[in-house]
Amino acid sequence: MNLTEARRVIRALRSGVVSSESVTTTSVGTASIEDALASRLRAFASGLVGSNAIILEGDWGAGKSHLLMLCRTIASDLSIPWVHGTIDGRTHSLSHLHRCISGWLDAMRVGSCMGLRLVLESGAIPRESSLKWTNEHTGNFAQGLRDALNGHPMGWLRVLGHFYSSPDYSYQHAKAVDLFCSTAEFLRDLEKSGIVLMLDEVENIAREYDLRGRRRSYDTLNRFITHGSIFTILFVTQRFVAIARNDFERGVFDNWMNWPPGAVSFLNHLQGVERLRVPPLDxxxxxxxxxxxxxxxxxxxxxxxxxxxxxxxxxxxxxxxxxxxxxxxxxxxxxxxxxxx
Incomplete structure (x- = not known):
């Protein structure tokens, strides 16, 4: 590593952030987790059927950001489109996905391209194949993409989810979830292996306004982890595990009254999701x-x-x-x- 690269890595580490360069130069004690992540992502890229979710658990500062950057690097090397989202209880809430869906799609990475629109306009996905796909499918994504590829700029607002950010009403959430799933199906069908969705700080589900927000967040996560074209990696602390356990016990006590079926399914099957824990540094x-x-x-x-x-x-x-x-x-x-x- 030359002087310029070394100084760039040191500056990043000095400020407490992780870069793609620092990941390759400072990894210690995480070889088994790295191998497991690489193996699962290769299987997803190959189209093998299986569980498309992993929970990566660790305390604050234990190395989750390091492994997240590693996942991004692996996905890029395998040419799998990936999205990184950081969860909170407001603008990046899993119960109000319409608030952040446009940001996710604008920041999606496919190889060297950043943003779904650039991927489509750069020719990384052939225009003819995209148009053929839109003619064979229905829904907001297919309709918007068809309009966009035929020269109507308003189509991009639909494809990238900007139509759903305003008005900020609850019914927009379901549309945003459907849009993201349709995007993953489109990429999968055009041999881009779907989407690797990396969700950081998922324990911030606890910052939802009330139980209704958490229920819908669990329902959203269930939609993602059961979708065949999305590989979901949840980066969590022990706090998420405790919150999910408490909500599960509360749901059982209330006989799951007013709980969406997807949220019930997520909490019932959470223990079966593969869980990797960042090892403590000895x-x-x-x-x-x-x-x-x-x-x-x-x-x-x-x-x-x-x-x-x-x-x-x-x-x-x-x-x-x-x-x-x-x-x-x-x-x-x-x-x-x-x-x-």
Whole structure:
């Protein structure tokens, strides 16, 4: 790695964010999870029938963002379209998908193309094949895409979900979910393997206004994980598991009164979804991580003054969380101070 690349990686790690470059240079102790994710995504790309969902669980700062970036890299290498969404209780709510669906489709990545419109206009998907598909299908997506490809700009507003963001009414949510599923079917039929949907901070379902929002969020997740053209990866903390368990017990107590069938199905089958947990960082892996960061720092800024990895690890072990992200920033701070940065 040259000086410019090394400095770019160090700047990203110093600020506590993950980049595609830092993923390949700082991975420690996650080989088994990486192999499992790569295997499942390859199977999805090959069209093998099976469960199209994984739950990746870890504490804050444990390395979920690192693995999310890895998933993005794997999906890109396999030429699978992917979407990354961060969940909250308002503008990126799973119970009000119409608020964020246009953002998802505008940011969709297919190879080097960003955004569904660019994918279609760049020729990554042949126009003739797309038109043929629209003539064989019905629904808002097919109609909008047909109009767009025939030169009517308003068609793009329908294809990209902008029609559903306003007015901000509840009935728009179902239309947005249908649109996303139709997009995945379109990409699957045109040999793009569907969509890998990576949902981060799913525990923020707890920030929904009330139980009705959580019920509809579970219903939305059920639609995604049971759809054959969508591979869903949920990045969660233990908080999500606790919330789902409490809602399940509440639903059973109320005999599932007023619960959508999809939400009931999701909570009933949640335990059967494959779950991978980010392993805690032990001292051996911590030493390896520090060594990798020291090597990066030397490439970026020169030899500098050696630091005591033992002292850094002892200080890190004294922290309440012992998160991987915290250790990385502590190491870089020590190296910067030793260098006089």
């Amino acid at each position: 001292e051996i892996c911590a030493e390896e991580l520090i060594s990798k960061i020291q090597g990066l720092h030397r490439n970026a800024y020169g030899p500098g003054v050696p630091i005591s990895s033992r002292r850094v690890i002892d200080a890190w072990r004294a922290t309440p969380t012992r998160s991987t992200r915290l250790l990385i920033r502590m190491v870089i701070q020590e190296l910067d101070l030793a260098l006089g940065e």
